[in-house]
Amino acid sequence: MKDPNCLFCKIVAGEESSEKVWENEEFLCIQNKYPVAPTHVLVMPKSHIRKQEVATPAVGGASSPYKNGEFWGKMMAAVFEVVRQLGLDKTGYKLVNNGAGYNHFEHEHVHVMGGSKTEPGGTT
Template identity: 40%
Template sequence: MSDRDPDCLFCKIVAGEVPADIVLENDEAVAFRDINPQAPTHVLVIPKVHQPNAAELARNAPDALAGVFTTAAEVAAGEGLEDYRAVFNTGAGVGQTVFHAHLHVLGGRDFAWPPG
C-alpha cells in the first residue's frame, strides 16, 4: 500500500498542496466540498492513504475505510442532514474520474431510486 501518489490530485489535497473547501479533517480522512455538486450538500470524504478505489481501500486499509464512513457521518451531522446518500464510484465506467478512493456524501434534496 502506498500512502501517497505524487501525481494524484486528492493526495495533493491531503498534503495541502492543492486548495479545497475543507469541511472536516481528522487522522483518517479529509472531507471537502465537491467542485461540481450534484445536491445542495455534496462533500467528498477521502482517506489520507492512497488507494485507487473502495475495494482496494477495504482490502489494504480497512481501518481507513471505517474512518471514511465515520467521517461521512460526522460531515452529515455537521451539515444538518438526517438523511443522506453515501456513494463510492469504482471505475471509469460508472463515473470515477479521480482514482483515489472517495465517498460522496449527498443530501438536501430528494433522490429517486434506482440511482444512476
C-alpha cells in the same frame, strides 16, 4: 502514502486549493467543486488508498495504515461524522461510491449529498 500525480493527494497536502469541511488525523472532507446537490461533499482518506485496494484485507499493501479490513469501518465513521456535522442526519442524505467506468479518481472517496429530494425515497 502519497501519489505525486493524484489530485486528492495534492489537496490533502495543501498543494491544490479546496474548501475544507471537516478533517481528523486520517480523513478529509471537502466541498465538491462540481456539486450535483445543494450539499455535495467528498470524504477521502489522507493516505493514497486506491479504489482497487479497498477490496483486499491489507488495504494499500505493507505501507498502509489500514490492515485486516478496517478501512471501511473507519471511512464510514468519518462519513457519518460529516453527515452529523452538516445536519444531514435530520434532513436526509445520499452516499455514493463510484467504481470502474464511473470512477474519475483512483484515490478512494465517498460522495455525501443532501438538500433536495428529487427521486422517490432518496435525496440527490
